[in-house]
Amino acid sequence: MQDIQSNTSAQKAPLVSFIIPTYNLPAEMLRECLDSILALTLRPDEREIILVDDGSDVSPLAELNDYLDALLYIRQTNSGLSCARNSGLRMAAGKYVQFIDGDDKLLSAPYEHCLDAARFSNVDIVMFDFTFADKPLDVYEDLPIQSGTEIMRHQNLHGTACGYLFRRAILGELRFTPGIYHEDEEFTPQLMLRADTVLRTNARAYFYRKRQTSITGSKKTADIDKRINNLLGVILRLNEKADHLPQAERLAMMRRVHQLTMDYVYKVMKTDGGRLEEHLLPLRQAGLFPLPEHDYTKKYQWFRRLSSSKVGMALLKTIIPMTHEK
16 A cells, blocks of 8 residues: 655646655655756746655655655555556656656756757657766757657667656556566667657766666676566567567567667676576577677677677677676
């Protein structure tokens, strides 16, 4: 059962619903995240801040007294990031939705550029860049508006769900798959295919904080195995969904499937090369490996050629484990 606390009167159609999942995060990080939203030029009736507490050991509210009037607070049994975001989506009333992890923040000037794009271009999605340093660009370059299908057909896609502002109306019944890692990689391409208009900008609007305690960076064998197995599940589900799409959308989705397959093979070689053939079997059965010949990127072409021969595979299995993580 969810515990919901709101100290605001019902807001009618705010421009943006900001959904912030949190689990046992330091209060200072949450305050920094919230401050980055409150620093924007949005009026109180133009913003909705939904803080989803995914069963933290101690509720953060006692240390957020100064923010209570601006928050819709949801507390739920610990269920993972996907469920926390889904809970936020159920409550969201904004025209647009922005996901923010509770240990990250928005950068005011570049994010204002993204808000302007949503206001004045009225697009379905505004995609922007990340930064690991709090030094945003002064000048921003926007690419021509395209459909999500066109972008996925011809460009690589950053899967993270925090990397774009999207119109809530295009969401439909789409939600995050509970209980898995790589949930963004499954959610984002499906959302993109629903978007008729997408504006991509190089504005570095999102500050991503790398934390050693992050589960995605865990070196525990169980966590590594789950990340690999979950990514395989995402690939196979997206591949199955592609079979039921119209031609243009199917080609767009298959580019993403092939890119994720390359990433999956790389990760297996990096962390569990001794069981490579075992991990490759489901991909072979689905017709996804060896990788098909496409000119997506130089990296893809290089990896495809090497992974298509015994000599090349042996070389990759030797080199990749020695490389540093991105």
